[in-house]
Amino acid sequence: xxxxxxxxxxxxxxxxxxxxxxxxxxxxxxxxxxxxxxxxxxxxxxxxxxxxxxxxxxxxxxxxxxxxxxxxxxxxxxxxxxxxxxxxxxxxxxxxxxxxxxxxxxxxxxxxxxxxxxxxxxxxxxxxxxxxxxxxxxxxxxxxxxxxxxxxxxxxxxxxxxxxxxxxxxxxxxxxxxxxxxxxxxxxxxxxxxxxxxxxxxxxxxxxxxxxxxxxxxxxxxxxxxxxxxxxxxxxxxxxxxxxxxxxxxxxxxxxxxxxxxxxxxxxxxxxxxxxxxxxxxxxxxx
Ligand SMILES: Cc1cc2nc3c(=O)[nH]c(=O)nc-3n(C[C@H](O)[C@H](O)[C@H](O)COP(=O)(O)OP(=O)(O)OC[C@H]3O[C@@H](n4cnc5c(N)ncnc54)[C@H](O)[C@@H]3O)c2cc1C
Numbered sequence: 001x002x003x004x005x006x007x008x009x010x011x012x013x014x015x016x017x018x019x020x021x022x023x024x025x026x027x028x029x030x031x032x033x034x035x036x037x038x039x040x041x042x043x044x045x046x047x048x049x050x051x052x053x054x055x056x057x058x059x060x061x062x063x064x065x066x067x068x069x070x071x072x073x074x075x076x077x078x079x080x081x082x083x084x085x086x087x088x089x090x091x092x093x094x095x096x097x098x099x100x101x102x103x104x105x106x107x108x109x110x111x112x113x114x115x116x117x118x119x120x121x122x123x124x125x126x127x128x129x130x131x132x133x134x135x136x137x138x139x140x141x142x143x144x145x146x147x148x149x150x151x152x153x154x155x156x157x158x159x160x161x162x163x164x165x166x167x168x169x170x171x172x173x174x175x176x177x178x179x180x181x182x183x184x185x186x187x188x189x190x191x192x193x194x195x196x197x198x199x200x201x202x203x204x205x206x207x208x209x210x211x212x213x214x215x216x217x218x219x220x221x222x223x224x225x226x227x228x229x230x231x232x233x234x235x236x237x238x239x240x241x242x243x244x245x246x247x248x249x250x251x252x253x254x255x256x257x258x259x260x261x262x263x264x265x266x267x268x269x270x271x272x273x274x275x276x277x278x279x280x281x282x283x284x285x286x287x
Contacts, residue, residue, distance in 0.1 A: 005100035010036035012106035012252025015268030080129040082225040094131035109253040110218040116190035125198040130154035140210035151215040241271030
């Protein structure tokens with residue numbers, strides 16, 4: 001069991017990781033080794049303390065160098081669920097599960113809103129994890145909405161199980177092919193369910209399947225962490241980075257505006273310090 005599991009490798013996650021490393025805590029850092037697309041895509045950053053004017057790519061290089069020099073590891077994983085187990089948290093990443101006394105959520109903010117109707121069918125027709133739920137659709141028809149090429153290996157896995165996969169590809173340069181794969185280049189508007197069949201509506205058409213997979217980089221916080229208190233789409237925290245769930249902390253864009261690097265880094269640092277206090281309290285309580 002880890003002391004802490006940090007979820008998300010943007011600036012908030014990095015700041016939390018650096019702080020925990022310096023404080024000699026046993027933590028697991030889950031996310032992408034490429035850090036955050038929100039760093040890479042920034043053309044010119046002028047408001048980061050101490051850096052006069054840098055591109056996102058330059059900032060990413062410095063971050064990666066710092067991670068390397070501090071001897072911090074990133075475990076490449078997409079977290080699909082964070083569960084409160086009473087005195088610790090279970091963190092699910094497909095078929096892998098990790099445990100931590102505390103968790104820090106630094107998952108950024110979702111720019112894409114859930115489709116109309118989507119949240120009504122979570123777990124009863126809508127899934128966010130190919131490796132967790134794919135086997136439920138063996139020999140069945142599915143629709144997969146994917147926002148990035150990085151999901152293609154998961155789609156191929158689903159295609160190895162399902163009889164037909166309709167891929168709503170919301171990205172360029174689709175590299176998928178297969179007898180049972182159909183590519184749809186259209187924006188979906190809503191989802192619904194009728195007679196046990198899931199339906200996805202577009203401007204001029206509707207497609208039907210047994211299940212729908214939503215493969216996006218960010219999952220709505222309330223789906224990712226059942227029981228978490230959310231306010232206007234953001235995780236509610238106090239000034240110590242505490243959420244409504246004991247041992248669960250959050251930092252960065254996922255907690256609200258302003259969406260800025262310095263705010264993310266500051267909150268990541270605060271959350272890490274709060275976690276250290278929490279761990280000490282837990283230790284005292286259990287001794
Ligand atoms: C084009 C662009 C330019 C910008 N320019 C500026 C600027 O000049 N100055 C400024 O201050 N701010 C700027 N911003 C905003 C800034 O990028 C964000 O405020 C900052 O990145 C927030 O950091 P974060 O760590 O909270 O979230 P993010 O950087 O979004 O990082 C979150 C990370 O968590 C990962 N993640 C999400 N869900 C999961 C999951 N379930 N499992 C594992 N990992 C997960 C994501 O993949 C991502 O790597 C810009 C943003 C964009 C998009």
